Amino acid sequence: MEWEWLSRSPEATAALGHRIGERLWPGSFVALVGDLGAGKTALAQGILAGLGVERSGGSPTFPLLWEYRGGRLPVYHWDVYRIRGLWELEELGYEDSFYGDGVCLVEWADKVEALWPPEHLRIDLEPVPEGRRVRLTARGARYEALLEELRHADPGL
Numbered sequence: 001m002e003w004e005w006l007s008r009s010p011e012a013t014a015a016l017g018h019r020i021g022e023r024l025w026p027g028s029f030v031a032l033v034g035d036l037g038a039g040k041t042a043l044a045q046g047i048l049a050g051l052g053v054e055r056s057g058g059s060p061t062f063p064l065l066w067e068y069r070g071g072r073l074p075v076y077h078w079d080v081y082r083i084r085g086l087w088e089l090e091e092l093g094y095e096d097s098f099y100g101d102g103v104c105l106v107e108w109a110d111k112v113e114a115l116w117p118p119e120h121l122r123i124d125l126e127p128v129p130e131g132r133r134v135r136l137t138a139r140g141a142r143y144e145a146l147l148e149e150l151r152h153a154d155p156g157l
């Protein structure tokens with residue numbers, strides 16, 4: 001299932017993220033895809049806020065991964081822009097976060113698509129003259145239900 005939405009400001013992107021963060025569950029996986037400056041981090045910050053995570057509450061486990069405790073769920077926030085190969089994630093033990101009991105957010109997720117759980121939410125961000133085109137793709141019943149809720153919750157978001 002897919003839903004396309006236009007974000008007209010960084011705040012609107014963060015607000016969408018907040019709504020997503022409020023609804024995520026243990027073991028959920030969100031793939032953030034888009035070029036430099038597309039808004040992946042803006043969206044991730046909104047998701048963190050929606051999970052009740054304090055930005056200052058994070059700590060870098062290693063350069064590609066920040067972990068946040070103290071929110072509704074543990075959050076693993078990856079940025080794999082500088083990944084040199086899938087082997088690097090395998091060495092770092094990505095399974096604990098990709099397939100664990102927390103929430104896993106991955107920026108530049110398309111670089112590691114082979115490792116995604118089959119059920120996930122994919123969010124593509126693309127600059128357009130009005131702001132950012134945001135395309136959300138849900139794989140799996142639970143993610144599809146989440147997408148349904150988002151699109152009906154607030155059309156004016």
Ligand SMILES: Nc1ncnc2c1ncn2[C@@H]1O[C@H](COP(=O)(O)OP(=O)(O)OP(=O)(O)O)[C@@H](O)[C@H]1O
Nearest residue numbers: 007008009010013036037038039040041042131132
């Ligand atoms: N509608 C919008 N949504 C999100 N960001 C926007 C929007 N319009 C403009 N911007 C700007 O685009 C930039 C997005 O930066 P952000 O760090 O979130 O991107 P990113 O995809 O994480 O990039 P990187 O791959 O470098 O980490 C910010 O400077 C933000 O102000």
Ligand SMILES: [Mg+2]
Nearest residue numbers: 040041079107
């Ligand atoms: Mg970023």
